[in-house]
Amino acid sequence: MAEEPNVEAAQPEKKKPREFVFNDPDSWPECCTEAKNQSPIDIQTSEVKRERFPPFRFKNYRKKFNALIANNGQNLTMVCCDCNEDQILVSGGCFEDEQYELYKIFFKWPAEHEINGQSYPLGVQLVHQSKKYPKMEDALKNNAVVVLEIFADTKNHRHSNIFGTIARQIPQVMKEIKKPAMLNRKIRLADFLPPDTDMYFTYTGSIPSPPCSEGVTWVVFQKPIHICGLQLKMFSCIRDKEGEPILENCRSLQKLNERVIISSEPC
Secondary structure, three states: OOOOOOHHHHOOOOOOOOOOEOOEHHHOOHHHHOOOOOOOOEEOHHHOEEEEEOOEEEEOOOOEEOEEEEEOOOOEEEEEOOOOOOOOEEEEHHHOOOOEEEEEEEEEOOOOOEEOOEOOOEEEEEEEEEOOOOOHHHHHHOOOEEEEEEEEEOOOOOOOHHHHHHHHHHHHHOOOEOOOEEOOOOEEHHHHOOOOOOOEEEEEEEOOOOOOOEEEEEEEEOOOEEOOHHHHHHHOOOEOOOOOEOOOOOOOOOOOOOOOOEEEEEO
């Protein structure tokens, strides 16, 4: 009996997808470059629509948690590692009664969004997913992901306790890709929030890196928090996969197209 051909062996070898580079638009996949509702954007305040919202409700944002930071070769990320029982949630505001649970925190230098062409040296992105969808991939498919972005500014030269805690541990992950390090003290998520959380812009955009999934609700707070210059400098010491310093890791600004940006007004 003739031996059946090995169909798998006859298949051409699949090419690995090209790895994208933040400052090289040609390396980004078509799902990012051809889509129409992408992030980040430059928020022009003269073109926003004003709307009244109730206050946000932040659950367990003031509770202290242990946290891990990691260098993924493109960003510094943070996850809370002991918050399974005490979920970190946000609701209210432009989300109404829908509850969103913290998934992960990303740090971008400079911040990705701009306001009237003004950029900030650092952005903190708190990524949440709806409690209806335990898996992030399901939340993305169902437009159930929200990102809170907070700007950090060095103008007042004020030391920040939470950024100080992070900066002290950055040397542990500076050159180690995807090898997390525990912060040496517990943190509160509330320390990332601006003093006035009623002032923000919101619009529908995307994840700002491949696969650039759309249907993401962005909340960009208008007022920055503070970070001192030495703490900020530690972020640009983080190395990429080639061992080069990541001097910036933000995506270029995208076109607003037909979208509407809403500016919050307290009820």
